[in-house]
Amino acid sequence: MPRRGRGVILLRRALARAFLQIGGAPGLHLMAALALALACFLAGGLGLFLANLEGNLLEKHGHAQFRIYWKPGADMAEVRRQWETIRAMPGVDELTGLTPEESLESLRSTMDEGYDFPRPAVATTLPPKALASFAVRGTDTSPARELLERLKALPGVERVRIAPAQLDVAQALRSLSAAALGPLAGALALAVALVAYLAARLCLEGRRAEVELMRLVGAKEWFVRLPWVVSAALTSVAGSLMGLAALAALRLVLAGRLYGPPLWIKLAPMPLEETAAIVALAACMSALGGLLAARR
């Protein structure tokens, strides 16, 4: 028998052994897969929640708003030119300019339906104004403060208000989720690893004698260990896919409920790379568990 032919037979046999191991203790492997599925479901679920929280926070709170007021009765042509200047300033995302008439209109729209102000009397007393949105990054507020000074220095500008509460909320939520994410991610990775290791150990515990015996009758080390590595990896891939599928189904159901009147919250699916990373992590941890458990 040529050496090559035997190698192929051995490889086939090692892989067949992996499947036989699963088939030989289907309950145990199912339980292991289920445990992993649950771990992945929980890990993925928390990750999804945090990622979406972060996303929603960024959208709603990652900006500071400046309100810039000109003197009532200022020249609107001059004011419009200054709006362009502000729009070009670094860090300014968006600028909405409002003439006194537009201010009145927006004020009226916040009033109860059917009510109207005595228009000319009010309009002439309102100042032209602009709402500038400024993106806040990190916890450093000095760029925002600088911008405030620059806006105040514009000719014709009477007052500039920064919405400080909003700025603080954004920063508080950001630092909070940053603080919570680290420990949570750590705890979850540990949980997945532990479950995978426990499951692999359990699968192996009953077969230690077989592993030992195979060595005693002349099996090469790779032939002894490969089935453990493969079956552990297969079990955990199946388990993590199950968990992530359940998570995806939950997300679909929730997304349907959340993205509709009146909440309009968008629940983004987990990115494909993250899904793949979780599956790969679970497979690697389990394969490692198999490799270690089958060691001498």
Added chain:
Amino acid sequence: MPRRGRGVILLRRALARAFLQIGGAPGLHLMAALALALACFLAGGLGLFLANLEGNLLEKHGHAQFRIYWKPGADMAEVRRQWETIRAMPGVDELTGLTPEESLESLRSTMDEGYDFPRPAVATTLPPKALASFAVRGTDTSPARELLERLKALPGVERVRIAPAQLDVAQALRSLSAAALGPLAGALALAVALVAYLAARLCLEGRRAEVELMRLVGAKEWFVRLPWVVSAALTSVAGSLMGLAALAALRLVLAGRLYGPPLWIKLAPMPLEETAAIVALAACMSALGGLLAARR
């Protein structure tokens, strides 16, 4: 030797065996406890989150608001008497009446600092109004609709607006959290049970021969099983306490950050009964695992 004395010796020995089993495989028991700690940490953490979410939702969104407008220039004495009538209606939690002057004042307060309306001109055009808050329970909206009809029928009332968006948000969030809580609680209970069972099985796998042998040399069934039940329960009590302690620590840290400017979110601790329930559940599941694993 009297029968009684032997019974006491046996009981002592069975308990000693429980501790010896833990001491004999400290790594395994530590790992089992850790796995349980993580499961409890995650389960408790999600429970805590959901309970607090529910609490915050109830406080902010569990109410529908009615806006009741009288005709501009209505007799304020008559209007005030009607405010009292509404306050007494069933389901009405709170009523805030606003005279035209008060309406103008509240409008002004929403305006930018430093601006003032031309007062008499505006005030005479505003209607007296009242904001009534109505507690929404469950998903049944008919009591709210009934109330709406009763309010509309009041003499002198021109229009009644219900804030439908707000009512719907409250109900959407309630039904959402109800829908999410069930599957999540189920998944977590399953996870705890699985981890406990896996750990108990693993502890036992290496000792099956001993259990069998004890029976063969004349041990009574209770003496064979008691050590397994006790050690499994001890391990899981230790584990779940560890997990809940970690959770309590996390809550303290988070609560400090959340309940302060600018968020002022209150993070209530887990109720003592729930904590006890989780510990007891984990202990029972493990004890059951021990009992089953040591069966014939």
Added chain:
Amino acid sequence: MISAVHLSHAFGGHKALQAVSFRVHKGEFAFLTGRSGAGKTTLLRILHGQLPLQAGKARIAGYDLASLRRGRLPLLRRDVAVVFQDFKILPDRTVAENVRLPLEVCGLPDGQIARRVDSVLAVLELERAANLPCAVLSGGEQQRVAIARAMVAGPKVILADEPTGNLDRDMALRLMDVFKQFHAHGVTILMATHNHDIVAATPQARVLNLEAGFLGQAGGACPAGGAA
């Protein structure tokens, strides 16, 4: 002390015991012989309550196996000790821990346990190994641990299944002397064995010869069969 009437046992289709009848009196010493697979271990396992009684009747040490309730099985096993053919010792426990097990589970105080274990280890020449884990013992040493464990609690009946297979002839004969001492103190002994030397060296014993599940007569002993 031990009696069987028309005892039969089948595993699936394979008849391991066929209508076996015999009687071993209190204080008697009997060998159970027969070629490999004849059903010797099966018979001993039935008598120890490890296998259910399929057909026939059996009594041992005053217990009727047909009507024995589960809860009383431990009591039977305290009176009837077995030396298992495959030893059944715990490899990760020390010799002393293995030997003390039957005393521990019946609630004997620690002091008495230690004394009894020490003396039985001395008799079986295992003192040196007392605190070694059984996994490291030689085959013969492990077999002696199994014998020590069966003897330590002072049972009324000892069922020994091939207790000398891993022992050299000198050690086997020395051990037979120990069994004979127990026998002299009134213990009933039923020993399955292949070893003709020890059968020959024990003239006071009767020989029950199992052949393919049937009980023949050998060793010039009293006729087997008949109700207990």
Added chain:
Amino acid sequence: MISAVHLSHAFGGHKALQAVSFRVHKGEFAFLTGRSGAGKTTLLRILHGQLPLQAGKARIAGYDLASLRRGRLPLLRRDVAVVFQDFKILPDRTVAENVRLPLEVCGLPDGQIARRVDSVLAVLELERAANLPCAVLSGGEQQRVAIARAMVAGPKVILADEPTGNLDRDMALRLMDVFKQFHAHGVTILMATHNHDIVAATPQARVLNLEAGFLGQAGGACPAGGAA
């Protein structure tokens, strides 16, 4: 084929082998005798690479144990088969599965495996049990499974550790005939045993007598000692 020079082995403080030297030539049949605990199993385990070489030299089937790399140990074990004193069979696998294991791990095609397994089971009178799980076998049947597994791959050397302890005399002698057939085909055999009958029935074999870790000379064989 097998040679040992001043081989010593100690477990903790206990000296199990003390400067043992001997030589078994290619195609020779040798018995290893000695009382329980003399070190027979220890010696066989060293020769099979299960215990490290602590002191002295040893060669077997062309492999020098002192300089053997880990990766080549499987090759040694394909040439040198062992009948383990405690059988080391997998109780939840069938007889056939246990016996085919050495052929499986060396990559023999399935057809050849089936043929070889069938023939070795026939030789050892185990056909009836081929598809039974080993847990249900009698002691003697299990021992024969262990022997079948050692023989099935056609090794150059067979190290047999007490292979007849659970067999009756007839079966033991029939099995010795099988060993002798292998021997006649050029296989080198080193057999640890307590059984004087089979030693007496094998006049062509040399006897190496281990006593308390020392190798004495017995059976009128060629003098032991000397480098390989």
